[in-house]
Amino acid sequence: MIYDGTYQGWLTAIFDSYDHKLNEVCFLKEKTASIPLFATPHYVITDEIKATRVMKGLKQRLSAEGLKNLYNIYLSEEEKSEEMMWRFVKYVFECKDNIEQNFSNSAVWDVKKLAKKVKREAHRMEAFVRFKLTKDHLFYAIIEPDHNVLPLIEGHFKGRYADQRWLIYDARRKYGIYYDLETVTTVELEFKLGAGSAKAIAEICDEREEFFQELWRRYFSSVNIKARKNMRLHIQHMPKRYWKHLPEKMPEN
Amino acid sequence: MEKLEILADAAKYDVSCSSSGSKRNNKDKGLGDSKGYGICHAFTEDGRCVSLLKILLTNHCIFDCAYCVSRKSNHVKRAAFTVEEVVDVTINFYRRNYIEGLFLSSGIFDSPDYTMERLVRIAKKLRIDHNFNGYIHLKAIPGASDELMKEAGLYADRLSVNVEMPTEQSLKLLAPEKKHIDVIKPMEYLKKEIIGYREEKSLNKKAPVFAPAGQSTQMVIGATKETDMEILGMADYFYQQMNMKRVYYSGYVPISNDGRLPMIGTPVPIIRENRLYQADWLIRFYGFKVNEIVGFDQPHLDLDIDPKLGWALRNLDQFPVDINTATLEMIKRIPGIGHQNAKKIVAARKFNRLLPEHLQKMGIAYNRAKYFLAVPHPFSIQKDFTSVQIKHQILSLQNSKYKSDFSSQLALF
Numbered sequence: 001m002i003y004d005g006t007y008q009g010w011l012t013a014i015f016d017s018y019d020h021k022l023n024e025v026c027f028l029k030e031k032t033a034s035i036p037l038f039a040t041p042h043y044v045i046t047d048e049i050k051a052t053r054v055m056k057g058l059k060q061r062l063s064a065e066g067l068k069n070l071y072n073i074y075l076s077e078e079e080k081s082e083e084m085m086w087r088f089v090k091y092v093f094e095c096k097d098n099i100e101q102n103f104s105n106s107a108v109w110d111v112k113k114l115a116k117k118v119k120r121e122a123h124r125m126e127a128f129v130r131f132k133l134t135k136d137h138l139f140y141a142i143i144e145p146d147h148n149v150l151p152l153i154e155g156h157f158k159g160r161y162a163d164q165r166w167l168i169y170d171a172r173r174k175y176g177i178y179y180d181l182e183t184v185t186t187v188e189l190e191f192k193l194g195a196g197s198a199k200a201i202a203e204i205c206d207e208r209e210e211f212f213q214e215l216w217r218r219y220f221s222s223v224n225i226k227a228r229k230n231m232r233l234h235i236q237h238m239p240k241r242y243w244k245h246l247p248e249k250m251p252e253n
Numbered sequence: 254m255e256k257l258e259i260l261a262d263a264a265k266y267d268v269s270c271s272s273s274g275s276k277r278n279n280k281d282k283g284l285g286d287s288k289g290y291g292i293c294h295a296f297t298e299d300g301r302c303v304s305l306l307k308i309l310l311t312n313h314c315i316f317d318c319a320y321c322v323s324r325k326s327n328h329v330k331r332a333a334f335t336v337e338e339v340v341d342v343t344i345n346f347y348r349r350n351y352i353e354g355l356f357l358s359s360g361i362f363d364s365p366d367y368t369m370e371r372l373v374r375i376a377k378k379l380r381i382d383h384n385f386n387g388y389i390h391l392k393a394i395p396g397a398s399d400e401l402m403k404e405a406g407l408y409a410d411r412l413s414v415n416v417e418m419p420t421e422q423s424l425k426l427l428a429p430e431k432k433h434i435d436v437i438k439p440m441e442y443l444k445k446e447i448i449g450y451r452e453e454k455s456l457n458k459k460a461p462v463f464a465p466a467g468q469s470t471q472m473v474i475g476a477t478k479e480t481d482m483e484i485l486g487m488a489d490y491f492y493q494q495m496n497m498k499r500v501y502y503s504g505y506v507p508i509s510n511d512g513r514l515p516m517i518g519t520p521v522p523i524i525r526e527n528r529l530y531q532a533d534w535l536i537r538f539y540g541f542k543v544n545e546i547v548g549f550d551q552p553h554l555d556l557d558i559d560p561k562l563g564w565a566l567r568n569l570d571q572f573p574v575d576i577n578t579a580t581l582e583m584i585k586r587i588p589g590i591g592h593q594n595a596k597k598i599v600a601a602r603k604f605n606r607l608l609p610e611h612l613q614k615m616g617i618a619y620n621r622a623k624y625f626l627a628v629p630h631p632f633s634i635q636k637d638f639t640s641v642q643i644k645h646q647i648l649s650l651q652n653s654k655y656k657s658d659f660s661s662q663l664a665l666f
Binding site: 099101102103104105106109123126127128129130131132133139141159160161162163164181208212214215216218219220222223224225226227228229230231232233234236237238246248 | 254257258261262264265266278279282283284285286292293294295296297298299300301302303306307342345346348349350351384506507520521523597600601603604605607608611614615
């Protein structure tokens with residue numbers, strides 16, 4: 001199955017594999033497609049009607065949470081995640097009753113586990129997004145999550161920061177979400193990461209931005225109780241891979 | 254900037270950090286919201302969550318409580334914020350997504366009412382002038398008037414009065430100017446108001462909310478001689494009689510050379526504090542009674558094993574438990590199986606009989622749980638172990654970083 005990498009595309013692929021009564025399938029995204037030996041390629045043409053039919057079938061057999069778990073796995077972008085979803089969906093359609101709670105089944109458990117991993121990172125991004133204020137009153141933040149979590153955190157930030165313009169940019173996937181005080185839109189832009197230098201920040205940022213970052217750094221270090229130091233716990237909660245976008249973990253300029 | 258350092262430094266010994274349990278929607282496109290769950294935005298190097306801007310309005314204080322860094326007789330730098338400064342920092346930190354809200358406490362300058370009035374003014378300014386819907390936790394100042402307390406409840410999500418010491422005697426010893434009753438009185442007042450407003454709210458949706466996240470308190474432990482039984486008994490009293498949402502336990506960090514207190518350099522009782530939180534959890538979420546966890550014959554919690562394992566080892570006659578038939582309540586009591594996993598077991602066993610390998614896959618601490626489970630297994634010999642053997646085997650499995658602290662022997666080399 002070679003599809004366009006969208007969720008709709010993947011749902012269409014599921015439709016096609018049932019339509020053609022295929023049992024052994026693997027999924028490839030168009031861009032990266034290099035077809036395995038002995039496999040017959042099938043090119044999926046994303047079709048809204050087909051996708052909606054699959055979705056409807058899933059909705060009948062899954063709870064809202066189960067449906068969301070499936071979507072989370074799609075966002076995980078992990079290798080073989082599509083096959084994992086496929087195994088789960090096949091099992092869902094095999095049974096009449098809802099099987100989400102059958103945790104002793106590995107198709108069910110794998111989905112639950114990976115979905116949780118994605119959910120956890122989405123929650124972490126709700127915590128670790130750090131906005132900087134620019135001269136023209138835009139609050140912007142850069143993140144580099146392992147999974148594609150922007151679609152999962154959009155609602156949270158929209159609800160929380162309703163009275164300020166903001167932009168959260170995923171530097172790994174090269175796109176961002178932008179809120180203009182009315183709606184959130186997906187934007188693709190070239191963000192030069194080299195532009196993070198002190199000079200560049202001073203040029204685009206609000207005059208008090210540096211002050212609040214410094215204030216936050218100082219606050220962060222003064223709430224620490226040295227007698228209770230526990231770096232293992234610290235790193236477990238705040239993994240090092242996120243540090244480069246956290247002002248409190250950046251070395252002072 | 255220095256002011257913030259001084260006043261954050263002095264506030265850090267207050268352990269409450271939660272920003273959960275409240276619900277405030279963002280209204281009229283204002284700033285912020287509060288959800289049922291809070292978010293830890295950062296973690297200090299000691300591993301604690303930072304979710305609120307936790308500061309003192311001032312560390313000037315007319316009292317001289319021995320356990321407190323801000324006590325009158327302590328020679329520390331003093332500072333005070335203005336109302337505007339606190340509001341400005343809170344808003345700017347919040348807008349940058351550094352925090353969930355504000356936790357504001359204060360030393361007592363002049364009089365309780367004078368101090369309390371300023372705390373209330375900050376909360377009011379945030380809510381009204383800035384349409385701020387983030388979390389606000391105010392520390393109620395004992396001795397402040399009921400009117401101020403009431404106003405505080407209308408703007409804050411949570412209010413708390415620290416009981417400080419687990420018993421009246423130790424409060425008398427360490428804070429001779431403070432009276433136990435001064436702490437209990439505002440707690441009772443808050444309890445009454447919270448219940449009153451909640452009833453009103455259920456009848457009339459438009460009625461104002463009053464401290465929707467309830468009240469909490471904190472006890473310093475390890476500064477005085479109380480047993481865990483006394484501490485948990487006190488906590489239980491707060492949960493039962495005061496409708497307390499949370500009781501926090503703060504392991505005493507030695508900060509002064511005072512003959513009444515542990516010397517500087519005495520280690521912080523981190524494990525004991527941890528065991529108390531575990532016990533507290535068992536009481537609130539696992540249906541345990543205080544006297545099942547501690548009693549006159551063993552007034553202290555075990556430091557080397559958690560209280561749930563301790564209970565199971567003392568009650569081996571209740572085991573082994575068959576997870577395919579036992580009640581949820583009983584499954585929750587099996588060491589190695591938590592609240593969430595117990596629910597998963599009950600849900601999953603409807604599909605097919607659960608075997609040990611299923612439990613392992615579901616992320617249960619099977620090596621710990623296996624001694625307490627009755628499962629059809631050809632090598633099932635576990636139930637013949639004595640509690641001492643089980644304890645020994647479980648301990649040898651865990652590689653705790655605190656291990657050295659358990660050992661009563663001195664390491665010579």
